[in-house]
Amino acid sequence: EAGVTQFPSHSVIEKGQTVTLRCDPISGHDNLYWYRRVMGKEIKFLLHFVKESKQDESGMPNNRFLAERTGGTYSTLKVQPAELEDSGVYFCASSPLGRQYGYTFGSGTRLTVV
Amino acid sequence: GENVEQHPSTLSVQEGDSAVIKCTYSDSASNYFPWYKQELGKRPQLIIDIRSNVGEKKDQRIAVTLNKTAKHFSLHITETQPEDSAVYFCAASPSNFGNEKLTFGTGTRLTIIP
Numbered sequence: 001e002a003g004v005t006q007f008p009s010h011s012v013i014e015k016g017q018t019v020t021l022r023c024d025p026i027s028g029h030d031n032l033y034w035y036r037r038v039m040g041k042e043i044k045f046l047l048h049f050v051k052e053s054k055q056d057e058s059g060m061p062n063n064r065f066l067a068e069r070t071g072g073t074y075s076t077l078k079v080q081p082a083e084l085e086d087s088g089v090y091f092c093a094s095s096p097l098g099r100q101y102g103y104t105f106g107s108g109t110r111l112t113v114v
Numbered sequence: 115g116e117n118v119e120q121h122p123s124t125l126s127v128q129e130g131d132s133a134v135i136k137c138t139y140s141d142s143a144s145n146y147f148p149w150y151k152q153e154l155g156k157r158p159q160l161i162i163d164i165r166s167n168v169g170e171k172k173d174q175r176i177a178v179t180l181n182k183t184a185k186h187f188s189l190h191i192t193e194t195q196p197e198d199s200a201v202y203f204c205a206a207s208p209s210n211f212g213n214e215k216l217t218f219g220t221g222t223r224l225t226i227i228p
Binding site: 003033044048059104108 | 150156163214216217218219220
C-alpha cells in the first residue's frame with residue numbers, strides 16, 4: 001500500500017510569492033488533515049477534510065491560506081502571498097473514515113520563506 | 115481548546131536504560147492519546163496509542179500509562195537501543211476513533227548514548 005505522499009519535499013520562496021503544496025492520501029482514506037510545525041514548536045492542526053468537504057478549518061492562520069480537495073482525492077494547500085512566519089514543515093495525514101486507526105502522516109514539505 | 119504540555123524537551127539516556135516522557139492535557143473531553151516517533155528527515159509514525167477506558171497499554175519495550183483524573187499520560191521505553199533516538203510527540207484528541215484533530219505536545223528529542 002502506497003503511503004501518504006507530499007510534493008514538493010522542500011520549497012524556498014521569497015516573501016510575497018505564492019506556493020502550492022500537494023498531498024496524495026492513501027487510496028480510500030476519506031479523512032485528510034493538514035498540520036504545520038514551526039521550528040521547535042508543536043505540530044499544529046490546520047484543517048480537516050472528509051472527502052471533499054472541509055470538516056474543520058479552525059486552525060487555518062488567516063485568509064492567505066487556501067486548501068482544496070476537489071473530488072475527494074488529493075489536496076492542495078496554497079499560501080498567497082507568503083510571509084516569513086509561514087516557514088515551517090507542513091504535514092499531511094490521512095485515515096479511514098469511521099475506523100479506530102491513527103493517522104498515517106506524509107514526510108512533510110519544508111517551506112522556507114526568505 | 116485543548117492544550118498539551120510535554121516534558122522534557124530533550125532527554126539523553128544510556129543504551130539499555132529506560133526513558134520516560136510525560137504529557138499533561140487540559141480538556142477533560144479528550145479520550146484518545148497517541149504517541150508519534152519522528153526520526154530525522156522522516157515522517158511522524160504512530161508507535162502506540164491509548165484510549166480513556168484503559169489505564170495502561172504495552173507493546174514490547176514501549177508502554178503508555180494514562181491517569182484521567184490527573185489529566186496526564188506518559189510514554190515508557192525500556193531497554194533503550196540506538197534506534198530509539200528520535201523526536202517523540204504526544205497528542206490528545208476528543209475522539210475515540212482517532213478521526214478528529216490532534217493537539218500535539220512540543221516534542222521530546224531522545225538521544226540514546228551507546
